[in-house]
Amino acid sequence: MSESAQVVVCGAGIAGVSTALHLVRLGVTDVVVADPRSPLTLTSDKSTECYRDWWPSSAMVGLMSRSIDLLERYSTESGNAFNLSRRGYLFLTSDRAKLADMARSAHSTAALGLGEVRSHGSAGGETGYVPAHLEGWKDSPEGVDLFMGGEALRRWFPEVGPSVVGGLHLRRAGWFSAQQLGMWMVDQASAAGVRFVGDEVVSVDTRGGKVCSVTLSEGESIDTITFVNAGGPLLDRVGAMVGTRLPVHSELHQKISFHDHLGAIPRGAPMVIWSDPQRLDWTPEEAAFLVESGRSDVIEELPRFCHGRPEGGEGANWALGLWEWKQNLRSPEWPLPEDPLYPELVLRGLSTMLPAVGGYSAALPRTRVDGGYYTKTPENLPLIGPVGPNGSFVCGALSGYGVMAACAAGELVAQHMTGAPLPAYEAAFRMERYAEPGYLKRATAGTETGQL
Ligand SMILES: Cc1cc2nc3c(=O)[nH]c(=O)nc-3n(C[C@H](O)[C@H](O)[C@H](O)COP(=O)(O)OP(=O)(O)OC[C@H]3O[C@@H](n4cnc5c(N)ncnc54)[C@H](O)[C@@H]3O)c2cc1C
Numbered sequence: 001m002s003e004s005a006q007v008v009v010c011g012a013g014i015a016g017v018s019t020a021l022h023l024v025r026l027g028v029t030d031v032v033v034a035d036p037r038s039p040l041t042l043t044s045d046k047s048t049e050c051y052r053d054w055w056p057s058s059a060m061v062g063l064m065s066r067s068i069d070l071l072e073r074y075s076t077e078s079g080n081a082f083n084l085s086r087r088g089y090l091f092l093t094s095d096r097a098k099l100a101d102m103a104r105s106a107h108s109t110a111a112l113g114l115g116e117v118r119s120h121g122s123a124g125g126e127t128g129y130v131p132a133h134l135e136g137w138k139d140s141p142e143g144v145d146l147f148m149g150g151e152a153l154r155r156w157f158p159e160v161g162p163s164v165v166g167g168l169h170l171r172r173a174g175w176f177s178a179q180q181l182g183m184w185m186v187d188q189a190s191a192a193g194v195r196f197v198g199d200e201v202v203s204v205d206t207r208g209g210k211v212c213s214v215t216l217s218e219g220e221s222i223d224t225i226t227f228v229n230a231g232g233p234l235l236d237r238v239g240a241m242v243g244t245r246l247p248v249h250s251e252l253h254q255k256i257s258f259h260d261h262l263g264a265i266p267r268g269a270p271m272v273i274w275s276d277p278q279r280l281d282w283t284p285e286e287a288a289f290l291v292e293s294g295r296s297d298v299i300e301e302l303p304r305f306c307h308g309r310p311e312g313g314e315g316a317n318w319a320l321g322l323w324e325w326k327q328n329l330r331s332p333e334w335p336l337p338e339d340p341l342y343p344e345l346v347l348r349g350l351s352t353m354l355p356a357v358g359g360y361s362a363a364l365p366r367t368r369v370d371g372g373y374y375t376k377t378p379e380n381l382p383l384i385g386p387v388g389p390n391g392s393f394v395c396g397a398l399s400g401y402g403v404m405a406a407c408a409a410g411e412l413v414a415q416h417m418t419g420a421p422l423p424a425y426e427a428a429f430r431m432e433r434y435a436e437p438g439y440l441k442r443a444t445a446g447t448e449t450g451q452l
Pocket residue numbers: 010011012013014015016034035036037038039040041042043044045046047048049050051199200201202230231232233234238253254255370371372373374395396397398399400401402403404405
């Protein structure tokens with residue numbers, strides 16, 4: 001069987017469905033999205049579903065600010081069908097030197113156009129801090145609140161432990177249901193005529209240096225002159241079908257969802273992030289047992305950025321926790337490899353900043369583990385734009401920020417495909433950047449990527 005389409009999108013993750021929606025919004029509706037899996041089910045519905053406007057480079061600030069503008073617009077258009085909130089990200093530290101660094105970086109990052117920095121002193125009195133609304137995002141503050149003392153911070157966040165000396169609360173940040181956003185996009189695109197096909201792309205015919213057709217595993221061939229690789233963790237394998245070698249690798253990232261029956265994480269909490277490295281408080285007996293069982297890796301000092309948040313609205317009692325306590329680079333495979341110690345590591349890590357989580361040390365709560373891969377370029381910027389033969393495009397390498405970036409990433413690749421005007425940040429995400437002499441060295445030198 002053979003058919004034709006103006007565009008074939010390979011992959012119905014959040015990147016692929018956003019690409020389809022934005023093609024529609026730019027007037028292209030003759031689009032096929034091919035994926036053997038149900039939309040969003042490989043990585044995009046496994047994330048922590050958080051977003052923030054806080055990034056270390058002006059290109060990423062441009063992309064994310066645009067993406068959050070679109071999230072807010074679609075939240076309004078859809079009657080907030082995907083529960084966009086703006087509780088913020090609260091970075092915490094027990095180290096005064098780090099707090100001083102946080103203060104410096106708050107001012108330099110805010111200078112990229114991210115709004116005002118409101119500083120709250122070390123005393124616990126009236127500080128002018130404005131809390132976020134529990135639901136929705138409208139009318140919650142933007143910019144950043146800097147707490148220069150633990151008492152000032154605990155006045156608003158009493159769940160935070162006594163070792164915390166201050167922190168940074170990013171305000172244009174929060175979470176949403178990525179699965180519901182994605183399905184809203186699928187519905188919008190389908191209603192405009194986009195066809196979702198439950199089949200795998202197995203080859204792309206690029207005779208004469210241009211895209212001619214795409215073959216699916218059931219044998220169907222689709223004549224097309226435009227192909228988009230939105231293959232997520234399989235980006236490099238799909239890239240090989242159009243003869244390109246994409247500079248990407250994948251890291252395993254997992255998260256726990258736990259039944260917080262002790263109410264250790266308040267329902268109104270923001271996303272909380274521990275910014276210090278830490279050693280977990282194993283008893284001498286536990287430490288000896290871990291060494292004996294070959295797990296001395298978990299008794300060493302472990303890296304920063306253990307983080308978590310409440311999940312679900314009023315009356316719910318689930319919470320999420322994540323910690324990339326050890327980098328795990330690997331070729332993507334499913335089912336995901338398991339580490340039986342992971343839930344306990346995350347809960348112990350969280351209890352350093354949220355002591356009530358330590359209540360689970362006697363008996364772990366009911367816990368689920370899932371996750372997927374961060375697919376990344378060496379400098380952790382995405383790949384969005386033309387690549388390889390004429391008519392071939394990529395929208396991927398969305399790392400640990402893909403659900404928050406998806407709206408602007410899909411819009412940008414659709415702009416490239418249709419010849420629409422491009423935003424100023426587009427050049428930073430093109431494949432051509434790697435051809436610039438010295439680019440990678442410059443881009444990776446001392447860069448704080450902000451990865452969680
Ligand atoms: C534990 C964890 C937490 C995260 N937390 C956050 C967060 O808080 N905020 C955030 O913004 N991001 C977060 N992320 C990152 C985010 O989930 C990803 O960046 C994003 O989901 C990537 O979307 P994607 O569409 O590129 O990939 P995917 O969702 O994996 O979709 C790719 C699709 O391509 C399809 N495909 C591949 N090959 C083919 C082929 N040959 N033919 C047809 N289809 C094909 C696959 O079947 C798949 O459906 C997190 C990720 C993880 C793992």
